[in-house]
Amino acid sequence: MMKGMLALAALLGSLFAATGCAPKPEGPIVIVLQRFFGACDAEYGSSTNVAKAEGECGIVTTLINKFNAENKDVHVKVNIVYWPGYDQLSAELAAGDPPDLVTMHQSVISDYSQRRLIEPLDAGLASVGVDPGSFTRAARAGVTRAGRVYALPFDNWAMLWHINMNLFRAAGLVRDGRPILPHSPEELLAQARQFRRATGKPYLIQSMVNEPSAYARNLFTYLMQQNSDFFSDPRHIRLRAPEARRILVLFKEIYDEDLTTKNQDYTAATSAFLNGQGGVYLVGTWMIGSYEQASKQPGSPLANGYDVEPYPELYPGRDVTYADGHSWVVPAAKRSPEKLRAIFRLLRFLKDNDFEWSRTGHLPAYTAVIESTRWRALPHRAEIAKLVDTAQPLPPRVQRQFLIQQILSEEMESAITGQKPIEAALADAQRRVNDVLFNLL
Amino acid sequence: MSAATKMQSRSPIARPSRLSIAALAVAALVMAAPLFWTLLLSLKPNAELMRGTQTAFSPPYTLQNYSDILGHSAVFGWLLNSTIVSLGVTLGVLVLSSLAGYGFARLRFPGRDAIFVIVLFGLAIPEQSVIIARHQMFSALHLHNSYGGLIFPGLAAPFGVFLMTQYFRAIPKELEEAAWLDGASRFRTFWRILIPLSLPAQATLGIFTFLSTWNDYWWPLISATNSDMYTLTVGVASSQMNFAQTNGLGFLMAQAVFASVPILIVYVIFQRYIVAGVSRAAT
Numbered sequence: 001m002m003k004g005m006l007a008l009a010a011l012l013g014s015l016f017a018a019t020g021c022a023p024k025p026e027g028p029i030v031i032v033l034q035r036f037f038g039a040c041d042a043e044y045g046s047s048t049n050v051a052k053a054e055g056e057c058g059i060v061t062t063l064i065n066k067f068n069a070e071n072k073d074v075h076v077k078v079n080i081v082y083w084p085g086y087d088q089l090s091a092e093l094a095a096g097d098p099p100d101l102v103t104m105h106q107s108v109i110s111d112y113s114q115r116r117l118i119e120p121l122d123a124g125l126a127s128v129g130v131d132p133g134s135f136t137r138a139a140r141a142g143v144t145r146a147g148r149v150y151a152l153p154f155d156n157w158a159m160l161w162h163i164n165m166n167l168f169r170a171a172g173l174v175r176d177g178r179p180i181l182p183h184s185p186e187e188l189l190a191q192a193r194q195f196r197r198a199t200g201k202p203y204l205i206q207s208m209v210n211e212p213s214a215y216a217r218n219l220f221t222y223l224m225q226q227n228s229d230f231f232s233d234p235r236h237i238r239l240r241a242p243e244a245r246r247i248l249v250l251f252k253e254i255y256d257e258d259l260t261t262k263n264q265d266y267t268a269a270t271s272a273f274l275n276g277q278g279g280v281y282l283v284g285t286w287m288i289g290s291y292e293q294a295s296k297q298p299g300s301p302l303a304n305g306y307d308v309e310p311y312p313e314l315y316p317g318r319d320v321t322y323a324d325g326h327s328w329v330v331p332a333a334k335r336s337p338e339k340l341r342a343i344f345r346l347l348r349f350l351k352d353n354d355f356e357w358s359r360t361g362h363l364p365a366y367t368a369v370i371e372s373t374r375w376r377a378l379p380h381r382a383e384i385a386k387l388v389d390t391a392q393p394l395p396p397r398v399q400r401q402f403l404i405q406q407i408l409s410e411e412m413e414s415a416i417t418g419q420k421p422i423e424a425a426l427a428d429a430q431r432r433v434n435d436v437l438f439n440l441l
Numbered sequence: 442m443s444a445a446t447k448m449q450s451r452s453p454i455a456r457p458s459r460l461s462i463a464a465l466a467v468a469a470l471v472m473a474a475p476l477f478w479t480l481l482l483s484l485k486p487n488a489e490l491m492r493g494t495q496t497a498f499s500p501p502y503t504l505q506n507y508s509d510i511l512g513h514s515a516v517f518g519w520l521l522n523s524t525i526v527s528l529g530v531t532l533g534v535l536v537l538s539s540l541a542g543y544g545f546a547r548l549r550f551p552g553r554d555a556i557f558v559i560v561l562f563g564l565a566i567p568e569q570s571v572i573i574a575r576h577q578m579f580s581a582l583h584l585h586n587s588y589g590g591l592i593f594p595g596l597a598a599p600f601g602v603f604l605m606t607q608y609f610r611a612i613p614k615e616l617e618e619a620a621w622l623d624g625a626s627r628f629r630t631f632w633r634i635l636i637p638l639s640l641p642a643q644a645t646l647g648i649f650t651f652l653s654t655w656n657d658y659w660w661p662l663i664s665a666t667n668s669d670m671y672t673l674t675v676g677v678a679s680s681q682m683n684f685a686q687t688n689g690l691g692f693l694m695a696q697a698v699f700a701s702v703p704i705l706i707v708y709v710i711f712q713r714y715i716v717a718g719v720s721r722a723a724t
Contacts, residue, residue: 038679038681038682039680042508042509042512045512079667080668081666081679082679082681087662088662088666091585091666095576097586267686270491270684270688271492274491286683286684290688
C-alpha cells in the first residue's frame with residue numbers, strides 16, 4: 001500500500017510539473033474564444049459546412065471551424081462555458097487571465113463597460129471595415145455605451161407571440177389567413193374569452209413557475225408601449241405608477257379568469273404549445289425553428305397552423321417591444337498588436353456570416369441582412385421583420401439587468417397569482433431593485 | 442414468553458416481518474424511482490421529450506445521447522482531471538489528517554487544545570465566506586487552471602482532523618508503549634501500529650473525501666476556467682445548450698448518468714466501508 005501511495009504521489013507531482021512548465025510551441029496566433037450555446041462536437045466537431053449546420057451550437061461551431069480552416073496563421077481555441085458564463089468571466093478577470101473574445105448579452109455590457117473590464121472596439125472594428133452604421137438600430141443601441149461601441153452585435157432577440165392558427169381558426173380569430181390580434185387590454189380580454197368559449201382552452205400559454213425573466217420582459221414591453229419613463233435615472237426604477245399597475249391588473253385578470261395556463265415552468269409551457277394546449281405562447285425568437293418544424297409534421301396540433309408575430313401594441317403610446325441580444329466583447333487585457341489584428345479579423349468574419357447565425361431564429365444585427373431576400377425567405381421572418389424598428393433595450397446605463405429581471409419576475413408572480421396585493425408587489429419590486437442599484441460601486 | 446425467546450426475538454438476525462419488508466420495498470422503490478426515471482429519459486430522443494416526458498414509457502429508445510457525450514473530444518480529459526483531483530485531494534487529506542490527528546491525540550505541546558479548537562472552528566465556516574479571499578490568494582500564486590489550484594483548497598479538512606484525532610484517542614496507548622519497549626521509534630510506531638489500526642477510519646474519510654471532491658462544482662467553476670482543466674462536473678455543464686431542459690432533456694439526463702457512473706463504481710467497490718462509515722458516524 002505504501003509503495004502504491006508513493007507511486008501515486010510521484011505521478012501527481014509529475015503532472016503538476018507538466019501543467020506548469022510545458023514549453024510554449026511556436027505556431028499560429030492563438031485566440032481564446034469563450035462562449036455559451038453548448039457543445040455539439042459529436043455532430044459538428046470537424047464540420048466547416050456552415051450552411052448545413054442547424055441550431056445555435058451547430059452554427060457557431062461550424063463558423064469557428066471554418067475560420068480556423070481559412071486562416072492558417074490564427075487558431076481559435078474555444079472555451080465553452082455553462083450559460084451564461086458570467087461567473088467564470090468575472091473569475092477570469094479577477095485572476096487577470098481573461099479570454100480574448102467572449103459572448104455577452106447586450107443587457108449585461110454595462111456591468112462590465114462601466115468598470116472598464118471590456119475594451120471599446122470602435123477603432124478595431126474600423127480597422128477591418130466594420131461600420132457601426134451597418135448595425136440595426138436595436139443592435140447599435142444594445143452595444144453602444146456613452147457613444148462608444150463595446151461589442152460586435154451578433155443578433156437581437158425579443159419575446160414574440162407564437163400562435164396556434166388551428167385553434168385561432170376554431171375560435172374565429174383568423175381573417176384573410178392572418179391571426180386577429182388585440183389592440184387594447186379590453187380587446188385582449190374579449191378575444192381571450194371568445195377563444196376560451198370556442199376551444200375550451202386557455203388563450204395564453206405562459207411559463208409562470210421558476211421563471212426568472214419572462215414576467216419582467218412583458219412588463220418592460222408594456223411599460224415602453226405606454227411611454228413610461230420607468231428608468232429615467234439608470235440608478236432608480238419607478239414602478240409605483242399607474243402604467244405598471246395597469247399591466248399587473250391585466251395579467252391578474254387573465255390569470256383569475258383562467259385565460260392562461262397556470263403552474264407551468266418553461267419546459268412545460270414549451271411542450272404545452274407543441275401539444276396544442278393553448279392559443280398563444282409568449283416566448284422568444286429562438287423557438288421559431290422548433291415550432292416551424294412541428295407545423296410540417298402531419299398529426300401535430302400545429303400542423304399547417306403555426307404563425308408568429310411581434311407583441312401587438314396594446315396601449316396607445318407607441319409600437320415597441322423590449323429586446324436584448326447576443327454580442328462579442330473583448331475583455332480588457334494586454335495583447336500584442338498581432339493578436340488584436342487577429343481578433344478583429346475574426347470579428348469581421350462573424351459579422352460577414354451574420355445571415356447564417358440568423359437562421360437560429362434570432363434577428364440579424366445588420367441592416368443589410370434584414371433587407372436581403374434570402375433572410376426574408378426564411379420561415380416567418382417577414383412577420384417579425386418590423387422588430388428592426390420596434391425592438392428596444394433598456395436604457396444603456398442600467399446595470400445588473402439580469403438580477404433586476406429576476407426581482408421583477410418574483411414580485412410580478414406574487415401579484416398575478418394573488419399571493420400579494422398589486423400595490424405591495426410594485427412597492428417591493430421598486431424597493432428591491434433600487435437597493436441593488438444603490439449599492440453599485 | 443421465556444427470557445431466551447425474548448432475546449431471540451430481539452436478536453439482529455431475527456426474521457423481519459412481511460410488513461417491514463413491504464415498507465422497505467416501497468421506500469427503496471421511492472428512492473430508486475428518480476434514478477430509473479433519469480436513466481429512462483436518457484435513452485429517449487430529445488425531440489420526443491420536448492413534446493412530453495410521458496413518451497419515455499414507449500419506444501423508440503436510442504443511445505444517441507450517450508454517443509453525443511462520448512463524441513465530445515474533451516470528455517475523457519475532464520474524466521482524467523476529475524480522477525487526478527479527487528485522488529490528489531483524498532490522498533492529501535488522508536496523510537495530513539492522520540498526521541494532525543496523531544499529533545492532537547498523542548503529543549503534548551503548548552497550545553495544543555487551543556489549536557484543536559481553532560481547527561474545529563473550520564467545521565463551522567462555510568466555503569462561501571472565504572471563496573473571494575481564496576480566489577485572490579490563488580490568483581496571486583498563479584495557481585488557477587492547474588491541478589494544484591484544484592487540489593490544495595480541499596486539503597484543509599477540519600472534519601478529517603477531528604475524525605482521526607478521535608479515532609487515535611480511542612486506540613489504547615499500551616499498544617504504542619509495547620512497540621517503544623521493542624525499540625520502535627515514534628514514527629515507526631505511528632506508521633506500523635497506528636495507521637494499520639486506523640484503516641477503517643481512513644477508509645471512511647477517504648471515501649467521503651473522494652465523493653465530495655468528485656461532485657464539487659463551485660470551486661472548479663471559478664478556478665479551472667480553461668476548458669482543458671475542467672473537471673467532469675464543470676465540463677458536462679458547459680456542454681449543455683441553452684434551454685437544455687427543454688430541447689435537450691435526454692442529453693441532460695445522459696450527462697447525469699455518465700457523470701455518476703464512476704461514483705457508482707466507487708460505491709460498489711467500497712460499499713462495505715461506506716455503510717460501516719455511515720453507521721460509525723451515526724453512533
